[in-house]
Every structure is written in C-alpha cells, then in structure tokens.
Amino acid sequence: MPKGPGGVILWGDPMQEPTTKRAVAFFDGQNLYRHAKEAFGYHHPNYDPTKLHHAICAAHGWKPFGIRFYTGTPSAAVSPMWHGFWSNKLLAMRRAGIYVYSRSIRYRTIDITLPDGTVYEVDLPQEKGVDVHLALDVLRLALSNQFDVAVIFSQDQDLSELVEEIQAITRNTGRWLKLVSAFPSGPKATTKRGIDKTEWFKMDQTFYDACLDPYDYRPKPPATPTPVKEAVRLKSRP
Numbered sequence: 001m002p003k004g005p006g007g008v009i010l011w012g013d014p015m016q017e018p019t020t021k022r023a024v025a026f027f028d029g030q031n032l033y034r035h036a037k038e039a040f041g042y043h044h045p046n047y048d049p050t051k052l053h054h055a056i057c058a059a060h061g062w063k064p065f066g067i068r069f070y071t072g073t074p075s076a077a078v079s080p081m082w083h084g085f086w087s088n089k090l091l092a093m094r095r096a097g098i099y100v101y102s103r104s105i106r107y108r109t110i111d112i113t114l115p116d117g118t119v120y121e122v123d124l125p126q127e128k129g130v131d132v133h134l135a136l137d138v139l140r141l142a143l144s145n146q147f148d149v150a151v152i153f154s155q156d157q158d159l160s161e162l163v164e165e166i167q168a169i170t171r172n173t174g175r176w177l178k179l180v181s182a183f184p185s186g187p188k189a190t191t192k193r194g195i196d197k198t199e200w201f202k203m204d205q206t207f208y209d210a211c212l213d214p215y216d217y218r219p220k221p222p223a224t225p226t227p228v229k230e231a232v233r234l235k236s237r238p
Contacts (some may be wrong), residue, residue: 001146009205017176022065024147025053026134028154029060029071032184035191039184040205044085044218051211053151056182056201062149068099070134084219092215101133142169142177149178152195160196162203184208 014187049067057064071090076083090100125136131154138150150166152159163179170177181194185202194200 010097014175018148021060021062021148022060022146023053023057023060023149023151024066024141025049025056025064025068025151027067027071027137028131028134028152029068030130030154031154031156035189036184036208038191039186039189040208041188045089046161046212047197047208048211048213049093049153050096051213052182052203052208053206056151056180056238060149065147066099067097068101068134068137069093070101070130071103073104081218083206085217085220087220088217089213092217101130101137102181103129124185128216131156133158138162138179139165139169142166145175149180150175150197151180151201152180153181153182155191157182157193157196160198161193183203 028050029045032047036042036045036047048068050205054064056062057068069090071086073086073090074082086102090102091099092205134152134154135158138152141147142150142165166177166179169175177196179195180201181198182201182203183191185192185204194202
C-alpha cells in the first residue's frame with residue numbers, strides 16, 4: 001500500500017489503474033482563499049479555478065474532466081462589496097462551464113469583553129453545509145464512475161472522512177481511485193498539512209501566481225452609499 005505525505009493512501013487494485021486518468025476538481029472557495037491569504041498575502045480570491053486545475057493535471061499527466069466550485073457568500077446587507085464580488089465571479093464561472101454551489105453565510109453574534117470592561121458585539125460568519133455538499137458530490141461522482149482522480153482544493157480536515165468511503169468503493173468495485181488535497185504552501189502559511197490520508201499537492205507562490213484571474217470582480221460603488229451592517233458594535237462601556 002503506497003504512502004504519501006498525507007498518510008496511508010489506498011488506490012485500489014493496481015491492475016485496474018487507468019492509462020488515462022480523468023481528474024475532477026472540487027474547490028472549497030473560502031478555504032482556498034483564506035489559506036492563500038495567509039501563505040501569500042492576497043486579500044481577495046484572485047485564483048482562476050480553471051487555470052489551477054489544468055496546471056495540476058498537466059503536472060501529473062491527468063485529463064481535466066470537470067470543475068466544481070463550492071462557497072458561502074455574504075448577503076448584500078452585511079457586505080455589499082463582497083456580495084457583489086462573489087455574484088460577479090460565480091456568474092463568470094458558470095458561463096465558463098464550471099458547476100457552482102453557493103449558500104448564504106449566516107452570522108452568530110457573540111459578546112467580547114475587553115480588559116477595561118468595554119463590551120462589543122461581534123458577528124462571526126458561519127459557512128454551513130458547503131463542505132458537506134462538496135463531500136457528498138465527491139462520493140456521488142465516485143459511485144457513478146465520473147472520475148479517477150478527485151483534486152480537492154481545501155485543507156479542511158473534516159473532509160478526511162471521505163477517505164474511508166472512497167476506500168470502500170475501491171474494495172467493492174476493484175476500481176482505481178485517488179484523492180488529492182491541493183493547497184497553498186509558503187513560509188507564512190499557518191497550516192502546512194493537506195487533508196489527512198490523501199495525496200498532497202503543495203502550491204508554492206510561483207505555481208499559484210501563474211494561475212491568477214486578472215479580472216476585477218468588485219462592483220462599482222453606487223452613487224448613493226448603501227448602509228452596511230457593522231460586524232463589530234459597541235454594546236456597553238465600563
């Protein structure tokens with residue numbers, strides 16, 4: 001059983017390894033953005049999913065066989081700029097033939113008390129259901145024999161539970177399957193591990209920068225500014 005930097009990986013029956021390997025990309029859009037921000041200092045999701053997937057396939061000799069993108073999006077009331085950005089970027093992806101799944105980001109309000117006794121209300125974003133939908137799609141496409149390699153652009157360890165399910169599929173069908181975790185890698189990265197028990201593909205800044213999307217999806221500011229809900233609010237003073 002081969003080993004990779006992510007741990008033990010089960011490919012299935014080596015006699016069934018396909019000569020041409022069909023690779024489908026599964027992007028956790030917010031996870032990739034956060035880790036690229038930490039590793040490379042970029043402050044908006046400036047990656048091009050098609051370029052990234054094709055570059056990884058070219059590095060391994062795989063055949064690109066589809067791209068699927070999953071993300072949470074903020075409401076216009078909370079963040080007009082980011083809502084407009086994602087609306088424009090996701091529309092461009094759909095027009096490029098990328099499957100897109102998006103859900104509204106929900107917010108949980110908590111109180112933060114400072115040492116001087118001042119209390120602030122803080123709205124914390126919660127991206128619910130996106131990683132679950134991504135995982136279910138990986139399983140569904142694996143069961144229907146729609147890929148040989150799943151390239152998951154994420155470092156979310158919750159997705160490591162996929163490995164056992166994919167291993168069960170290879171045991172029951174004798175098919176050859178591979179899971180790959182692709183993620184930004186650099187000296188400033190705070191998380192240096194891919195998804196456990198998958199093969200890891202570390203994207204350094206040179207690789208990542210060759211796959212940037214040059215288009216600016218930020219909406220033009222309105223003539224009359226729209227009131228924005230504050231994420232941090234003063235609740236009480238000492």
